[in-house]
Amino acid sequence: MLEADLVILGAGAAGMAAARTAADNGLSVVLLDEQRQPGGQIYRNVGKAGAERLKLLGSDYAAGKPLVDALTHPAITHLATAIAWQIDVKSGIACSIDGRASRVVGRRYLLATGAIERPMPLPGWTLPGVMTAGAAQILLKQSAIVCTDAVLVGSGPLLYLVAAQMARAGSPPLAIVETQTRRDLLAAMRHGLGALRGWRYLAKGIVLLSEVRRAGIKRHVAATDIAIDGKEMAEAVSFTAGGKQYRIECSTVLLHHGVVPNNSAARSVGILHEWNRRQRCFVSRRDEWGRTNVAELFVAGDGSAIGGANAAVISGRLAALEIARELGVISLTERDRKAVSLNASLNCELAARPFLDRAYPPFAAAVLPADGTIICRCEEVTAGEIRRFAGLGCIGPNQAKAFSRAGMGPCQGRYCGLAVTELLAHANRLTQDETGYYRIRPPLKPVTLGELAAIADDTSN
Amino acid sequence: MKAVSPFRHLEEGDVLVRVVFEGSEYRLRKGGNLAAELLAAGIVAIRKTVVSAAPRNPYCMMGACHDCLVSIDGVTRQACMVEVQEDMTVSMPPQRENGNA
Secondary structure: OEEEEEEEEOOOHHHHHHHHHHHHOOOOEEEEOOOOOOOOOOOOOOOOOOHHHHHHHOHHHHOOHHHHHOOOOOOEEEEOOEEEEEEEOOOEEEEEEOOEEEEEEEEEEEEOOOEEEOOOOOOOOOOOOEEEHHHHHHHHHHHOEEEOOEEEEEOOHHHHHHHHHHHHOOOOOOEEEEOOOHHHHHHHHOOHHHHHOOHHHHHHHHHHHHHHHHOOOEEEOOOEEEEEEOOOOOOEEEEEEOOEEEEEEOOEEEEEOOEEEOOHHHHHOOOOEEEEOOOOEEEEOOOOOOEOOOOOEEEOHHHOOOOOHHHHHHHHHHHHHHHHHHOOOOOHHHHHHHHHHHHHHHHHHHHOHHHHHHHOOOOHHHHOOOOOOEEEOOOOEEHHHHHHHHHOOOOOHHHHHHHHOOOOOOOOOOOOHHHHHHHHHHHHOOOHHHHOOOOOOOOOOOOOHHHHHHHHHHHHO | OOOOOOEEEOOOOOOEEEEEEOOEEEEEEOOOEHHHHHHHOOOOOOEEOOOOOOEEOOOOOOOOOOOOEEEEOOEEEEHHHOEOOOOEEEEOOOOOOOOOO
């Protein structure tokens, strides 16, 4: 058993920043993370990436290195390859490292579990060769591996970044098939003035787009009827755009239409979530310091609500300051003094979000997929089955789970949960809040009986 | 057995070690990410689903989707969370106990 003032789950942007701020203010910190290297997904492996890889991935990626370096502090213990499978405020976080289970107990806990790609159920999305755009980036960051004949599909600035990175690696994607429309852009213009405060993001987008154009990457916009063709693996992407039908042969299809909070851990301890219409996902209920309805438990970063890496860093630092105040190591005045500049930059960081969210909405046909499309990858449950259960009086996802096994596979609903909520809400004419989400229970990750038995010994010691 | 991979390494390789996947021998980069190295080696199905035996390959590469579940020396694990080690024996997870925890 390990003890600390603050136990942080997730060594991404928010978790790393929180760890250092907490340590600087006199707290002992244990930082738990599944990966071998700190960085989370956005800064995955940044501490180990060489100059060539840093150049290829760009300055926004390299910006994570100081956060990783800052973890070298006597008060911070970074536990790598720690798979957390149970969170309990009293008995601590149960986790396994190399198959050995133990508990980490804190006076406060911060969940900084980051984002996952918004599930994008399309016909054929379970075929080998179909991955998330984020996965392609992880291959670059972690392994310096690039996909050589990929088509990017979906919406959002990340697609331009991935395309540019692939082009820099000498393997530009064959095409970007984009789902957002001109109408989305016009509607987003309403947020134009607000976005001006976040002009850096818009400027970056324009630079990326021109890089995509210079690389000769073909963009198709307002695409509909998107399907991935293939029998044993992805062979082509077919779609309609501008009144014409297309079929692009490729062996890799990279999907992305935004990211959503990875909130399994938060849900498992009863942190309340509410539907955010603009982000079209559930976000955790919290105050400006990340304090939740569960005493001693805080949230920060994209695991709580989507704000991007820089906003995650700030929210992590704010949570650390408030935790330091609660534990009596800094005064209220000191906390507020340190928070002033953080809050000012947070406003700037978030200014462009309403524009981006409106300009790049999720692809409608993947939010409410056609009947034949698989929505639960693990148990191979289709959208049609969920609609049929709604017709039988099924109101919420937990009922649908019992009916269909959707959400019962090893991913535990991470990649079908939102689709099930949306399908049921739509079919039953209820809101997403009324429909709710899967009840998430431990273990959060598959765990062996041996590990469970070992944890009992660990607790009794 | 080795298909031409649509994935390409950008940097010079480190030490290559022997890994057996589904009975075939591969030379993979020691210490590399197992899921990534299997993709680069041209594997087109890392597992088959329990429900319909449909082929799958890694999807999220970040430990969330569990589509890269493999059996390593008899233990079902996520390939994207494992480092390549010499003489690893990797196979598709058993059909009935596919990590349904």
